[in-house]
Amino acid sequence: MKGKAAVFVKKGIPMEIVEYPLTPVGPGSILVKVNRANICGSDVHVWKGEFPWGGADQPRIIGHEMVGTVYELGAGVTTDSAGEPLKVGDRVTYLYFFPCGRCYACLHGQPQACPNTMARLGQTSTPPPHFIGAFAEYYYVQPGQYVYKVPDEIPDDMAAPANCALSQVLYGFHKTGINVGDTVVIQGAGGLGINAIAVAREMGAGNIIVIEQHPDRIKLAKAFGADHIIDINQNPTPRERISALRKLTKGRGADVVAELTGIPAVSREGIGMTRMGGKYLWIGNIRGGQNVEIDPSAVVLGNRTIVGVCTYEPWALSSALGFLRRNKDKYPFGNILSQPFKLEEINTAFELSAQGKVTRATIVM
Amino acid sequence: MKGKAAVFVKKGIPMEIVEYPLTPVGPGSILVKVNRANICGSDVHVWKGEFPWGGADQPRIIGHEMVGTVYELGAGVTTDSAGEPLKVGDRVTYLYFFPCGRCYACLHGQPQACPNTMARLGQTSTPPPHFIGAFAEYYYVQPGQYVYKVPDEIPDDMAAPANCALSQVLYGFHKTGINVGDTVVIQGAGGLGINAIAVAREMGAGNIIVIEQHPDRIKLAKAFGADHIIDINQNPTPRERISALRKLTKGRGADVVAELTGIPAVSREGIGMTRMGGKYLWIGNIRGGQNVEIDPSAVVLGNRTIVGVCTYEPWALSSALGFLRRNKDKYPFGNILSQPFKLEEINTAFELSAQGKVTRATIVM
């Protein structure tokens, strides 16, 4: 038996659709039939040769925002990572990174800071079992990899991005902390930012202020319940935006400001929007080699804290699924439409994504 | 009755010795006879017109690292801020900043982040009671200002800097957190850095690594018990120093890195010395308007946290005094000699301090 996969060879070359044989499902593994896989902004970075974790030139199957269906359970697998019974036909999602469990960070309860996770993300797909990325008909969940059953109430469209944007912002705000009534600024209402509005609200934020430029995103941010928008078109300079923010916060700035844009330059502005004693959450800036000028005294004299967060602890995905189950009708998740493409159309889907002509492309198998 | 004070008029003009009348000691106030007052690095900044908190051109008495003797207690004052009985003749030190107790930060248990503290630091000395800085024969502790009795065991020489460097690093490490056995890097073995060695050790640090250039400071750092020195003379580039640090930490970097130099450029290097999931503590960079280039992805992908700390919560000074009482013979605090000057010699003392010809000048009244 065989399955198709889109293989990324290197920057500038179209991905190839390759057929690989399905190898036997080993003990502790799970063979998953992929339902759909989204093209995440970080996938576009990889495609452009801007892979933050190295390994740019290894042929491999990329993609990680995925939902699939259990096709075969390896020996010994009877539950998901949360202990829920698992059987063929159940829908699942998983952590696309692999904390090693044995490094200093893992042993200290910080799997999200495992240095070996990053190394493993650049894996080649050449040797069996081949299927280690989401843009393919199948996916092998490996022994020890965290996998969670998707509740029936959550449609595929909503489940696919759960292991990326939603889990990431949920974990980011968990690490930073939000107190009931806090003012939270969200820099950028893209995929991360829109999820961040819902998560911040459910964690008790009293005043959510979104900084954004694109009319569609502004509209979506309002639909998700942002209390205020600072429109970049009307406030074109950082100085004006900081001033607008201060007007909305009795002059003091926000308790928590979250960077969800991937643009280094917004960081300086974001720190300036944080109140004295407040916290700045860095999530989006995962591309290496890009600098921003910071005035350290703004952090020191302001007693501010900056929290960098990338990936998450395993519970966050489980928590994200519960979050969707509880809140799917409360927020217009359905408005974040994915535009479907076939696996064979993946190169077109990436081009349109890179050009910003489609906001969220999804490969439906 | 009158008292002398050194009045800073503006940058580039010698301080003037002025005599002011002593006004009556109001209810809740304390009149203190100053024993000695050190010239702190931040005083030199003010003298150079680099005052980080504004108010550079207001004539005033500067100075804050001080120990004095209670000369007169205002009505109602029977104890220090920790409830210890207080009487004329007792030696005291105090918080030189004034959290307002009514702002958002103060109400949220963050007096160190009070924005009004900073505004009050630029006060003029023209109106009575005049004596609001340390370089003077007297000092008025105002109602509500935090003041602590100095234990008999601690000599003046050791007590004077307690309300600045020692309290600051003690609070900084408290906010950042040190776990038993942690590797702690100390960037710079000046006044802050030397105190930081002792504090980090007493909080459980297992491996203390100091980055320093000056032979005298390296010698002092060793005497204070630093486990390793990375000598800048032998490792002239950040790359070499980061490499040296990694060799000392099994390749992974330090749990906590503390910036205690005031030099923005070391920050990038310091973040690079922090292990994945580790913490970077910014204390020294209090001068505004100086930038450093940071790569946000180093913080994001590394799940690192940056903690800015300036001033401290009131308990920290009380804790610092207890720290000195317990540890004064354990660490060679006596080796950090202050060079004494008379109040009339203050301009000379500042010039020599600015030129680095004296490491710690103290004005003895």
Place this chain on the structure above:
Amino acid sequence: MKGKAAVFVKKGIPMEIVEYPLTPVGPGSILVKVNRANICGSDVHVWKGEFPWGGADQPRIIGHEMVGTVYELGAGVTTDSAGEPLKVGDRVTYLYFFPCGRCYACLHGQPQACPNTMARLGQTSTPPPHFIGAFAEYYYVQPGQYVYKVPDEIPDDMAAPANCALSQVLYGFHKTGINVGDTVVIQGAGGLGINAIAVAREMGAGNIIVIEQHPDRIKLAKAFGADHIIDINQNPTPRERISALRKLTKGRGADVVAELTGIPAVSREGIGMTRMGGKYLWIGNIRGGQNVEIDPSAVVLGNRTIVGVCTYEPWALSSALGFLRRNKDKYPFGNILSQPFKLEEINTAFELSAQGKVTRATIVM
């Protein structure tokens, strides 16, 4: 000018309506005309001679759940404790306890643990300004006492209990911590418990389970959005209730269990409802001299934490007012009807409250 007050003399004797002269409003003080004052459960305890903080036999004005209107501002008072402009005619509420600001706990950022607060709660009303309790026509807010303006959107009925039940549970859950999606058990749906449902939900609780017996309270708990009720009538023993709880939590118990009943016996059951590694929040048990048998091994082997909370940090009342402003239409606060009594009817109001014949009596001036 004079004002009436209900004076509690001692247990078993009816409160007396006394007229006191209004003394001049000193600097930093505020004279407040009381709009209404609720009879809290702890007031009933005092009335029965079960005052937990001593001073049972000092004649005084009791009552603390109050909203009033600024009648006169003392010299220097221009804002409330959050810096909002304050003028005659504004409605206000306040912290009814007075952290001293100078004890070890206060200096360590724990005003809620100030031992001097308790001592001051037993004050006599004999000396001027007399009006130091809520069951009176006037109330003197003293210098340094925390006072907050009540937003216009919040009616008196909803504002009166804000400084007690709502602030208390908001602070309690803040101390304990609730993560997004947590299962929270609420023991008792009285005044504290009903507020706790709303607060837990807004902090992200995913599954709120209420343990209650009275049909009216069960109905109200459901209206406030409890996900599950464990009805004591149907589960009369602790064993049955713990079993019912485990069924609702996949066998593992709740992340957070909050005791809001004042009944010591429920504590053992509540600890048994907490998952391994979970937290038990003690709020209601403020009456001294009542014991409960605990098996320490249940706490030790279960790695459980018990958090005792009484009173709160000053920000909590400000946060509670914001909470009401944002959520007053989301939860049926209007269903928690207060039954109004005149000041002259206060003895009747207390008797009916003690007999449980009125759930929330309020004295309307």
Place this chain on the structure above:
Amino acid sequence: MKGKAAVFVKKGIPMEIVEYPLTPVGPGSILVKVNRANICGSDVHVWKGEFPWGGADQPRIIGHEMVGTVYELGAGVTTDSAGEPLKVGDRVTYLYFFPCGRCYACLHGQPQACPNTMARLGQTSTPPPHFIGAFAEYYYVQPGQYVYKVPDEIPDDMAAPANCALSQVLYGFHKTGINVGDTVVIQGAGGLGINAIAVAREMGAGNIIVIEQHPDRIKLAKAFGADHIIDINQNPTPRERISALRKLTKGRGADVVAELTGIPAVSREGIGMTRMGGKYLWIGNIRGGQNVEIDPSAVVLGNRTIVGVCTYEPWALSSALGFLRRNKDKYPFGNILSQPFKLEEINTAFELSAQGKVTRATIVM
């Protein structure tokens, strides 16, 4: 090839020395030759039929305080759990409990609260590989079990108890938190308590007060640097001891009180020794079915927190070994002499331990 083991059959019956064959060392496993194994207080409980984790009647090899030497490494094992290279002949110690890694607690970063750990502690030794307890010539470290290399500087005598008492108190104080200068009360200077003195000191405790009765333990506590002893012989009642403690703490009580006795009755006294806003750490009370009467209002009105801790996160053992390496000459660990017995003398060793005639028995292979 065969090895000897002491098999505990059931309460009241002498342990039997049995010879089992050594089965092949599977992938990921390690066969360890036991150097020595101490008789811990909890072993004596098991021996008496008071096993707190169930499984009292399953024949098995007990014992867990152990140091051994790598005899054979299974396929794929090249390092210890901290990534240190591991080879035959290296000395090792290990976590004697097995967090499952898949339960709710484990997924939430609380392996110490894993409910499956406890279940596995009652394992029978009947099926191969037999050697799953410390009182035997060999021990099989199983795949995924945490194992750490013992630094050369630490002698066997000091290494054997590291995975129990030292790791436990180190983790307990980590969870509870100790601030620089804190007053820490240690209830009981047995094995746990003596280690607790050293750990509390290294974490910054400024004032360590030990409550103890036995002259030998009092002497040892002093040798370990306790600042004060409250001798139970001179203060026979809880009231007197609390009073003595208050005298040593300016009337306010201790910041942290740690229960290290295993006696439920001391808990009430310990809570009474904690300052308002302070923390009580329960470690010793691991025996189920024993109650203590607590007054909940003491916890509630005092804003106190109670922290139950049993077992620890994996890093704690690694940290404990580093702690011994750094501090072995600073504290008189050598004074805690173990009395050696042969494996064949194990029943005698248990009897003497149970009778208190030997303070720390060790089985030397």
